[in-house]
Amino acid sequence: MIDLESIRLRIEASVAGAQVTLVPNDSPAAQPSLLVEGAHGLAIALFLRDDAELRFDYCSNATGVDWLDTELKVKVKQVVDGVEKEVEQVTKKPGYLETVYHLYSMEKRHGPLILRMRTRNRAGEAKLPSLTSVWRSCEFQEREIYDLYGIEFIGHPDLRRILMWDGFKDHPMRKDYVEPDDYEYEPTPHDEVLEKAKEHYPGS
């Protein structure tokens, strides 16, 4: 087993200015991960690959995640007109897009190490460094993430769509994707599809 906390400390000691957060995982999978900033992503990836003890020489999987904007409601005591009241305070947390890399070491026979990088928000600043120059196997998978989530990979050698066609404008795996309404006929509609079917067949 690899100790994530010690890897975290070693990264911070070796890569200047890097800040690494350990993301715990309470689910049955119990697979904690390391969250790194995009600015140091490439340097950290190089460190993980080339460090004599770690030698993460194989990236088995790269994928994307879309996290929506969230609202946090906290009850705060405030003094309003001299009377202390409980006021609900809503703090908005912007969502972000995330890439997840699963790293293994063929040489040392350990892994997986799960590496995460997050964009600042979901709209304009969806840019992250490409790790294709570190692990060649990321090339197609980063293209797929770009295609389906719209994350722009800085430094990718050939960033084109891979599954959808070139003129396609949307990113289908994002949660705000609106699919074309092209199923007029459904034998057994239910849930959302039933609502759409009702629009196509008023009075049925």
Add this chain to the structure above:
Amino acid sequence: MDEGLRNELSKQGVFTTTLSDLYNWGRRSSVWPLQFGLACCAIEMIAASMARYDLARFGAEVFRPSPRQADLMIVAGTVTKKMAPQVVRLYNQMPEPKYVIAMGACAISGGPFKQGYNVLKGIDRYIPVDVHIPGCPPRPEALLHAFMTLQRKIDEQAMSGKARPRHLNPDAPSEFPVPQFGEHDLVPPKNEMVWETPVVTRNG
């Protein structure tokens, strides 16, 4: 000629037939399918053409690698929106008379991927389909049954008159518009000449 007289004559060693019977017999006995598969249904199609199921019994063993030499297109598998224009183009390149068997749930309706963003909801939206086979995938027997159904259909085609098939009708189209890649979907999403939206009436 009435059936009884024909039977009587055949007992006397006189073989009678009609030109259209002879013509249709010739056509249905050597239907050459186009050799292409799109997904797992293609495996069943291959099985149907091999020794155990032996599609050659029906005169259809010669899978042609070129659309110019084929009479039958077996759409065997999932037609993605990215693949749909190529399928229509292949169909356009086949000479008349030509037939289409839509094999499997995906080819007839999109199947389990119907509510996805990237799968065409049935190839019959763009080209005229003669026989639909349900199943996921259909067994080779189902393909044989579809093939026999197609042969029966060819047998019943008249050589003249209003009901004559497309290849004998100079006004009927032999080529169908190839959809273009749009920004959100294929343009147009269906060919109104071929695909009529089914009318559904629901009780309750």
